[in-house]
Amino acid sequence: MPVTNGQNGTRGRGRRALMDVIRRRGPLPRIELAELTSLSRATVTTITAELIEAGLIEEIAQAEPGNGARRGRPRVDLRIRGAAHLVAGVKIAHRTLSLVLMDFNFSRLAELEVPLPAPCLSADAMTDAIVGAVDTLMEKADHCRSELSGIGLGIAGVVKAARGLVLWSPSLDARNVALGDQVSAALDLPVFVDNDANLVTMAELGFGLGRAHSDFIVVTVESGVGMGLVIDGQLYRGAGGCGAEFGHVKMHPDGPPCRCGQHGCLEAYVADFALLREATNLPDFDTSLPEDVQLSRLLARAGAGGAARAILDQARDIFALGLANLVNIFDPRLIILAGGQVKSNPLLSAQVVEKMKEAIVQVDRPTPEVAVHQWGDRMWALGGAAYALDGVLDLALSEMRDD
Template sequence: MIRDQRSQGRHAILGEIRRAGSVARVDLARRTGLSQATVTAITAELMGAGLIEEGTALAGSGDARRGRPRVGLQIRGAAHLVAGAKIADRSIVAAVADFTGRVLGEATVPLSGRVQGTEALARDIAAAAAKAAEAAGTGLAGLSGLGAALAGIVDAEAGIARWSPALERRNAPLRAALEAATGLPSFIDNDANLVAMAELYFGEGKGIADFLVVTVESGVGLGIVLGGRIYRGIRGSGAEFGHTKVQIDGALCRCGQRGCLEAYVADYALLREAALRPGPHPGDPQAGMAQLLAQARSGDPMAASIVARAERIFAMGLANLVNIFDPQLIILSGELAQHDYLYDEKVIAMVAGQTVQAGAPPPEIRVHRWDDLMWARGAAAYAIEGLAARALAGLGEDAA
């Protein structure tokens, strides 16, 4: 139940180094509250394990640059290579990253089936990871771990996909299947959680204790970070923000219920409204959205009305999150240019108008546009976290 002191110290120091990028031992002592002696001991241990390394000398704080220069400690990128994979609708995007999260290679492979068996999916993921590893100049054998992000409900702890649109069966033991297919320690989680993890490890959420990450893709996702950790809920379904209800008896959603946020802001929601008018792109959502947005910008009243409603509903959803969580920061994180309109200043201003004000300014809402690798990067971050935790636990055992 209670973790021993040394283990806490190791975690604190490794986390601090990761957040800072490069820190001197003195600063680690100050930030963690540990004594310098202890910091020396722990960092020596971590260096012995190959997890961190000394870097260049750092500039002294302030103008004083006399005295022995502080030497920066940093995560040793070469410590491990990991793969992260995101299972999308029709394809798998994989990335290979070093232990600092730097992406060394990437690959996209088509899914052999949109809904398939556990082993078949695991093979697809393994193939994607292998291809990304190749792009990084190595192979599956050169990797130390694998993280996978999938839509649906995932028991990350147990490594079981309770339900996912990509899998035929419920309660699929996907982690075990991945470990069998790749021979690598593997980790799986809900995709929204892993975007949050990417932000926490590498992005705008670095060093921030409480924040929310909202993504708009074909669905609307929410990752919750509280106290520097991903909050997963009791069943680990990920926060189903996209299916919170914004209208009683409202628009029909993919999930079969009515009034879901997603049913107002996802591209399919906008396109089905736009379908009232004849358009040249009936079967191509990407092109359809582009056209709709262009029409709205050029003043077409019907298109503008469709987009405006999505904006207002999205702002309302965000305002509700602010009212409930009172977070330090909300990150709107997304890859798709076609949802840019939702990330507009106009929308953010609307949020402020719907939150309870109390003298204090509303939380910052920051937009973080990312390339299509962010999901895979989050999955890689998860693998890094898992491997680091194992390595630290191993250190504890060695001593015994």
């Protein structure tokens, strides 16, 4: 009889379900695992024995709470075995790489931030930068690269996650880059690539503000605008795996040029590059300074009103219109605006929500909750690590056999 392997049979699905519950809710005793997964106690006993043998989970004795006089066996919980695998999360940002090293139980072991030589690189130069940064990260944590089980990589742009293919990204100077394969070959490791906003969304779903919601939208605001869409508890990627490109919805047919090559995209009004393009028209605006200095000067001048204020107001109003379009299409309960510079970013201000409400089709029900969640670059890297943990778990489970 052929030996079925993998995770698609009943046994495989049971393993995955138990691992997911232990990761999210553990440590837990077997009896609660049976209740939470609707698997029989016998099945839970069999599968957890396999998972212990595979080194993915471990037993931990818990003292019985309360009654010290009570005798009997201590309660035994099951938890993820942290030492089972190490993964690294890597976020490719505009000017930096942010990395985090995590164990299988989601403990952070080390973090690192390194500058990129330029915001837009060739695939070879980006791969070299990632390989160098991963080695530095492992050195910092007193580990070596061979101890890693996988890497999760987040990049802005249009990504076919299942194939690790970057169709377009502002961080790469070419289209259709097989970045996953290239970095995987250079590091000799499994590499899981996804759009960075999707990674933030998965992190919000797993352990962030989206935990208690089955339908919500994450809009990321940094140098550009990204989006992740959760429908019925699942990240929605679109039929071709490239959906939810909120930054490139069209706001005007004759609008300004965008980095994607088209015109009138939302990003072409609200992203950093768009604000700086408008700022070149301000009197005495020094465009020879580094971009981040130009941006902070623009923000400072906007505080005094005038033309600088008008630039940010326009960006905010266009962004609010875009959000209202999302609400009109998807009717989410919750929109999470995720970004780093919450205090200084006009796109994360209270006026955005007011403007958005004005453009929502008025029906007799409350408008969605809008939450602002401050994410540093390291939190984006955590999303990458969460994605890598998921991929590494899939690989580990697919190696288990049903014989």
